[in-house]
Amino acid sequence: MLPEDTFPTLDRRAFLGMSLATGAVLMGGELNTAAAAKGPVLEEATVDGLLAGLAAGQWTTAELVRGYRARIRALDQGGPKLNAVIELNPEAPALARVLDAERKAGKLRGPLHGIPVLIKDNIDTADAMKTTAGSLALAEAPVPKEDAFLVKRLREAGALVLGKTNLSEWANLRSTHSSSGWSGRGGQTRNPYALDRSPSGSSSGSGAAVAASLCTVAVGTETDGSVVSPANANGLVGLKPTVGLVSRSGIIPISHTQDTAGPMARTVRDAAILLGVLAGSDPKDPATREADARKEADYTRFLAKDGLRGVRLGLVKNLLGVHAGVDALMQPALAVLKAQGATLVEVELKSSAYEDAEFEVLLYEFKADLDAYLAGRGGVVKDLAGLMAFDEARRREEMPFFGQELLQQAQAKGPLTEAAYGKALETCAQARRDIVGLLERQQLQALVGPTGGPAWLIDHVNGDSSGPSFSSPAAVAGCPHITVPAGLVCGLPVGLSFVGGPWQEGPLLSLAYAFEQASRARRTPRFLRTAEVPG
Numbered sequence: 001m002l003p004e005d006t007f008p009t010l011d012r013r014a015f016l017g018m019s020l021a022t023g024a025v026l027m028g029g030e031l032n033t034a035a036a037a038k039g040p041v042l043e044e045a046t047v048d049g050l051l052a053g054l055a056a057g058q059w060t061t062a063e064l065v066r067g068y069r070a071r072i073r074a075l076d077q078g079g080p081k082l083n084a085v086i087e088l089n090p091e092a093p094a095l096a097r098v099l100d101a102e103r104k105a106g107k108l109r110g111p112l113h114g115i116p117v118l119i120k121d122n123i124d125t126a127d128a129m130k131t132t133a134g135s136l137a138l139a140e141a142p143v144p145k146e147d148a149f150l151v152k153r154l155r156e157a158g159a160l161v162l163g164k165t166n167l168s169e170w171a172n173l174r175s176t177h178s179s180s181g182w183s184g185r186g187g188q189t190r191n192p193y194a195l196d197r198s199p200s201g202s203s204s205g206s207g208a209a210v211a212a213s214l215c216t217v218a219v220g221t222e223t224d225g226s227v228v229s230p231a232n233a234n235g236l237v238g239l240k241p242t243v244g245l246v247s248r249s250g251i252i253p254i255s256h257t258q259d260t261a262g263p264m265a266r267t268v269r270d271a272a273i274l275l276g277v278l279a280g281s282d283p284k285d286p287a288t289r290e291a292d293a294r295k296e297a298d299y300t301r302f303l304a305k306d307g308l309r310g311v312r313l314g315l316v317k318n319l320l321g322v323h324a325g326v327d328a329l330m331q332p333a334l335a336v337l338k339a340q341g342a343t344l345v346e347v348e349l350k351s352s353a354y355e356d357a358e359f360e361v362l363l364y365e366f367k368a369d370l371d372a373y374l375a376g377r378g379g380v381v382k383d384l385a386g387l388m389a390f391d392e393a394r395r396r397e398e399m400p401f402f403g404q405e406l407l408q409q410a411q412a413k414g415p416l417t418e419a420a421y422g423k424a425l426e427t428c429a430q431a432r433r434d435i436v437g438l439l440e441r442q443q444l445q446a447l448v449g450p451t452g453g454p455a456w457l458i459d460h461v462n463g464d465s466s467g468p469s470f471s472s473p474a475a476v477a478g479c480p481h482i483t484v485p486a487g488l489v490c491g492l493p494v495g496l497s498f499v500g501g502p503w504q505e506g507p508l509l510s511l512a513y514a515f516e517q518a519s520r521a522r523r524t525p526r527f528l529r530t531a532e533v534p535g
Contacts, residue, residue: 042067042534043213044524047115047270050216054103054114061103061114061160062096068116068162070534072214080195084208086121086186088163090128095160102158112277113158118209118218121164121186122171123261124148124250129161133252134169134183136397137390141379148250149282150219150261157277162215165205171226172202173254173366173410175402177463180204180230184398188458191233192525193492197455198464200233202226206264207234211525217265217274223254223362225452225471227262228483228497232451235485235493235522237271237512238264240471242502243478245291246275247282253369255362256287257425258475266522268484268513272299275505294503302506307514309341313498314442316449317346322468323453325489330450333486333496336519337448345442349434351472357427358476364421367410384411401460432477436501446511447473447499451483454492470497480505484512485522493523 040050040059053059069088076082089095099114119125122133124144132138147155154161166186172178180201181189189204191197192212199208203220207230210218220227222240231238240262248259263274279295281288296302315334320327334344351358371383381387388407391398413421438444453467474481479502483495496515500508516522 039063040067042071044266045213045216046267047112047216047273050115051113060096061099061116062093064114064116065092065096065160065162067534068215071212072163074534075212076209076214080192081190082192082195082208082212082214083187083189084165084199084205084212084214085118085163086134086166086183086205087129089161092116092160092162099158099160108158110157110277111273112154115159115217116162116215117154117159118162118165118206118215119151119154120167120203120206120218120220122167122221122252123151123164123219125151125161125164127161129164131164131252132185133171134167134185135387136184136394137381137387138377138379139185141377141381144250144377146250149247149284150278151250153277153280159277165203165209165218167203167205168201168226170407171221171223171252171254173223173362173406174404175463176405178402179458179460180464180466181208181458182401182460184394188460190458191455193235193455196457197492198233198458198466200230200455200466203230203264207231207236207238210234210236210264210266217263217270219261219274219278220264221251221259221261222475223258224358224475225469227264228451228471228481228495229466229469231264231483232495233455233493235525236264236266237268237485237516238262238483238495239271239275239505239509240474240481241275241279241505242294242480244287244289245295245503245505246278247280247285247288247291249282249284253366253373255365256369257361257365257428258478268509268516269300269303271482272303272509272513275299296506299506299509302510303513304510305514305517306341307510308337308518311341311445311511312343312345312443313337313511314347314438314444314447315344316349316447316470318348318350319449319468319470326450326453326468326494329487329489329494330496333515333519333521336515340514340518344448345444347438347442347444347447349438349447349473351431351476354428354431354476355472357424358472360420360424361428363406363410364413364416364418364424367413368416402463428476431473432479432502435473435477435479435499439501445500446504446508449497450486451495451497454489454494470499474499478502480508482508482512484516486519487521488523491526
């Protein structure tokens with residue numbers, strides 16, 4: 001295995017030609033006031049750090065917006081061209097002035113007042129931005145009639161929606177050999193740790209943007225792996241909540257059984273802050289009827305450095321022995337867990353028993369749920385059949401690298417009343433029973449294991465070549481799953497996952513925070529450590 005700092009990358013010279021913008025240093029909520037007069041340093045900035053500067057009058061939300069837009073121009077649109085942000089919000093400067101005026105008048109909306117946030121381009125906004133799931137088929141569709149429920153919550157908390165992030169088109173349910181992070185509208189997103197490597201999907205843009213400090217926090221969505229996998233590949237904290245904790249209304253769907261949105265951040269604390277804003281019951285999403293009763297008023301109360309003391313964790317042994325580099329990285333990670341007082345019990349949890357059933361459920365629900373969304377959205381494309389016809393008509397733009405085999409398979413499915421769908425759904429229900437039963441029998445607080453392998457090479461000829469993944473059991477079960485950086489394998493990030501029972505986000509955040517604080521394993525993408533970039 002190569003040393004940690006061995007870093008495969010492209011276009012290094014492009015980074016080194018950028019101009020340096022100095023400013024305040026923001027880490028863990030600490031403010032370097034000597035440098036603050038020059039403006040905020042956005043690289044690795046935390047929510048607490050940005051809020052401290054806003055409260056102290058060291059900078060304004062308008063200045064944060066200008067700073068982040070400058071970083072996006074330098075890193076995303078020019079230079080290395082990460083291609084993580086699919087669209088900037090043209091109303092952001094005006095919104096920033098409103099938020100600044102409210103702060104000056106002593107009126108704070110909530111815990112994110114004045115914080116710019118990026119959201120995935122499958123989340124509705126009733127503003128000047130498009131919502132397309134990366135597809136040209138929705139590029140000219142009418143603007144959604146209202147914000148997604150989670151966007152309303154963001155705005156009510158004072159967050160400023162800076163823009164939208166690229167994604168794997170249709171959240172990666174389009175082709176059997178797709179390239180994660182590619183969409184017809186947005187092109188190919190790249191991994192900031194190595195530009196020839198995949199950012200993973202489908203929340204590719206959200207992952208790459210947070211890793212490169214194009215925002216402090218972002219919102220991703222997951223059906224199976226689409227938050228935790230890009231978090232793993234981009235060296236982030238990613239949290240897939242219990243299905244039903246965060247509303248899905250106004251999110252372009254795949255599966256009402258498994259879909260959820262979740263926070264993506266560089267620190268566990270920032271993820272906890274964002275989760276507290278996103279969580280809540282929505283009358284338009286029946287799955288969230290318990291959310292208000294189950295959510296925590298403040299998830300940061302779980303964050304303690306001794307959160308691993310005395311806990312029993314189930315080490316999922318069948319996730320090891322797959323990748324030598326990952327196995328080597330896991331040894332010091334597991335040693336940290338033990339040193340912090342955790343007891344590890346070897347367990348086995350396989351998803352093979354319900355893989356076929358999960359796929360069947362996703363195809364059935366994608367057709368039904370997407371047809372309903374498109375019918376309500378309006379525009380030329382009114383259903384899945386119309387989408388497929390659009391792609392064929394625009395084949396050069398929409399299918400230059402891969403086709404739409406999964407759309408075709410979904411279109412072939414019948415209604416949700418079919419016996420095959422019901423049977424598959426019941427098989428998938430076993431996943432929750434497996435996880436909950438294992439936790440109870442072994443008296444475990446959570447399951448733990450590597451989130452996945454290091455990012456693979458981007459390959460538009462053969463498609464993705466992703467390796468082992470811990471995403472499916474929690475995804476099919478609808479259980480919470482958090483990944484936290486565990487270190488680098490040949491310069492590429494790999495995460496450590498904690499999976500718990502339903503509604504156990506608070507305890508999982510406690511475990512992840514204790515590991516994060518003890519290991520300090522996250523590393524900034526090397527080009528950000530060596531390049532001269534704005535903010």
